Amino acid sequence: MSDDINQETAGDTNQPELLPAVAQYLNVLNQMVLPAFIKTGSIPNAINARDGLANLTRTLVTEAVDVPLMIDDIVEADTEVTNTGAYDVPVRLFYPNLPTNTDQAKPTKLPVMLYFHGGGGTAGSVSVYHQILCRLAKHTGHIVVAPEYRLAPENPYPCGQNDACTVLLGLNKLLARRQIDAIGIVVAGDSHGSALVTNLLRDPRVRTSDIMDKISAQVLIYPSVDFTMSYPSIEKYASGYLLSRDRISWYGEQYFQYGEDKRAKSALFASLDELKNQPPALIINAAVDPLYDEGVAYAKKLNEAGVDTQHITYDKVIHAYLNMENLNPDICLQTYQAINEFLDSKILQ
Numbered sequence: 275m276s277d278d279i280n281q282e283t284a285g286d287t288n289q290p291e292l293l294p295a296v297a298q299y300l301n302v303l304n305q306m307v308l309p310a311f312i313k314t315g316s317i318p319n320a321i322n323a324r325d326g327l328a329n330l331t332r333t334l335v336t337e338a339v340d341v342p343l344m345i346d347d348i349v350e351a352d353t354e355v356t357n358t359g360a361y362d363v364p365v366r367l368f369y370p371n372l373p374t375n376t377d378q379a380k381p382t383k384l385p386v387m388l389y390f391h392g393g394g395g396t397a398g399s400v401s402v403y404h405q406i407l408c409r410l411a412k413h414t415g416h417i418v419v420a421p422e423y424r425l426a427p428e429n430p431y432p433c434g435q436n437d438a439c440t441v442l443l444g445l446n447k448l449l450a451r452r453q454i455d456a457i458g459i460v461v462a463g464d465s466h467g468s469a470l471v472t473n474l475l476r477d478p479r480v481r482t483s484d485i486m487d488k489i490s491a492q493v494l495i496y497p498s499v500d501f502t503m504s505y506p507s508i509e510k511y512a513s514g515y516l517l518s519r520d521r522i523s524w525y526g527e528q529y530f531q532y533g534e535d536k537r538a539k540s541a542l543f544a545s546l547d548e549l550k551n552q553p554p555a556l557i558i559n560a561a562v563d564p565l566y567d568e569g570v571a572y573a574k575k576l577n578e579a580g581v582d583t584q585h586i587t588y589d590k591v592i593h594a595y596l597n598m599e600n601l602n603p604d605i606c607l608q609t610y611q612a613i614n615e616f617l618d619s620k621i622l623q
Contacts, residue, residue, distance in 0.1 A: 290511075290562045293590045295601040300592070304514055318524050320396055320427060327397040327597065331405070334598040339408045343369035345452065349421070349444040351436075361424060363437045363444075366400050367452065368411040368418040381455035385490075385621055387416040388442060392465030392495075392594065394525030395434055396426050406596055410462075413610035414617055417454060419445065423470070430531040431539070438470040439479055446485065458490035458621035461553075462613075464596065465565070466525070468497030472541035472572070476548040489553045490621040493613055496560050496593050497569050500543070501526055501536035505567035515562055517593040522564060542572050549579035556616040557585045558609060563593040582620075586612055 292300070316322065345367045351360035373382040389410060391403040400407070400420045411418045423437035441448075442461065449456055463471045471492055474480050503522060512519040530536060537543050555576050559569040566587075573585035588595070588609065591602050599606045 291590055292562060292592070293602050293605075296591060296595075296598070299598070299601055300514065300516065303516065318521070320425075320528070323394070323525075324397040324399075327393055327594075328399075328402045330594070331402050331597040334600045335405045335596075336600060337405075339405060339412055341368045341370060341408050341411050342372045343367075345369075347448060347452070349441045349448050351440045352443065359433060359436060361433070361437055361440065363441050364400075364422040365441060365448070366407075366420050366422075368407050368420065370411045370415045370417065373453070381453045382417075383455045383457055385414075385416045385458045385460065385617070386445075386449065386454065386456040387411075387414065387418045387460040387462055387493075388445060389418050389420050390423065390438060390463035390467030390470045391420065392463065392467045392498075393425070394498075394522070395431075395466045395469075395529040396525055398425075398466075409606075409610055410613070414614045416460065416617070417456075419448070426528040427531070431529050431534060434529075435470060435473055435477075438474050439477060442474055442480060442485060443483055446488075456488070458617075459485070459488050460491045460493060460617060460621065461489055462493035462495070464495035464497075465594065466498050468494040469499060469501075469541070472497065472499055473539065475552050476541065476544050491554050491556070491617055492552065493556045493558075493616070494569070494572075495558045495596065495609070496563055496565055497557060497572060498565055499541045499572045500565075500568040501530070501540045502543075505571065507567035508564045511562060511564045511566070515564070515592045517564055519564060542568055542575065544575075546575070546579040549576055549581060552576065552579070552581045554582040554616075554620045555584070556613065557583065558612070559585070559587045560591045560593055560595050561587050561589040562591065565593060584616060 347365050349363045349365055351362055353360045391398040400422050407418050407420050421441045424433040461471045480486055508519050557569055557573045559566050573583050576583040588605050591605050595602050596606055
């Protein structure tokens with residue numbers, strides 16, 4: 275079943291309506307910040323990509339939300355599964371409340387969310403996403419497990435995807451070590467993080483594992499599911515809305531360095547057989563986003579594959595709006611609440 279929900283009223287299709295604060299931010303970015311950057315003679319690279327996302331998030335997500343406990347750990351790679359380039363993945367756990375017993379003599383019974391941050395496979399980190407991860411734990415009541423997967427260009431595909439697989443397949447051992455009795459397991463991510471999730475759920479290594487039966491839901495926030503950049507919104511919002519067509523193309527060049535078939539790596543073009551029997555999905559889109567159309571198309575395709583799918587579009591906001599909370603606080607709050615309501619209905623029923 276598909277549940278399409280449209281929040282607020284869309285603006286003119288040629289001149290998309292934006293929240294005033296978002297429009298003002300983009301005006302400064304496009305008229306002052308980017309021209310000044312270009313004037314220096316600088317070119318896009320991993321340094322400014324990472325600085326850009328980090329500075330954006332630090333500047334525009336300023337309300338401190340704390341969780342009572344954070345724990346750092348490592349999920350060890352299984353060389354028999356990952357084959358080559360095995361990498362032990364650092365993770366951070368965000369607890370929505372303290373364990374039942376401080377000595378953890380008894381298991382902590384809570385749902386768990388495995389969350390992959392965005393950043394085009396080149397930027398972002400657990401530290402950059404700290405406040406977003408705290409909010410997810412607080413609003414959903416889940417223990418959030420956040421992997422520090424490897425990034426391109428230093429570690430191109432399939433490094434990050436293998437790291438995602440390592441963490442998912444090693445999640446049970448991690449939870450057992452931490453005395454966590456998971457009520458349900460959610461896989462979630464935003465932007466490129468959603469690409470990791472959607473490819474995990476059709477990965478033979480995952481589909482044939484015991485963990486697949488324990489995944490209760492998936493949450494995809496402004497997902498990247500078409501590396502071929504073939505849907506119309508890529509052109510409609512090609513420039514001027516933070517995430518640009520050129521930036522998406524640049525991310526792809528950093529991520530895929532060995533001539534990979536981008537269509538085959540795009541979940542949007544997976545067969546219905548690959549997509550069937552997946553856990554219920556919540557897909558959230560920003561309306562003014564180059565990735566908008568592929569998110570809509572993926573929701574439709576999951577529905578066609580028989581996956582219980584809910585799709586929400588928030589108008590007047592742009593890609594990565596969770597990293598710009600100060601510009602659209604109400605939409606961010608609605609997003610966290612929508613995720614919580616969806617998970618309550620799918621996991622804790």
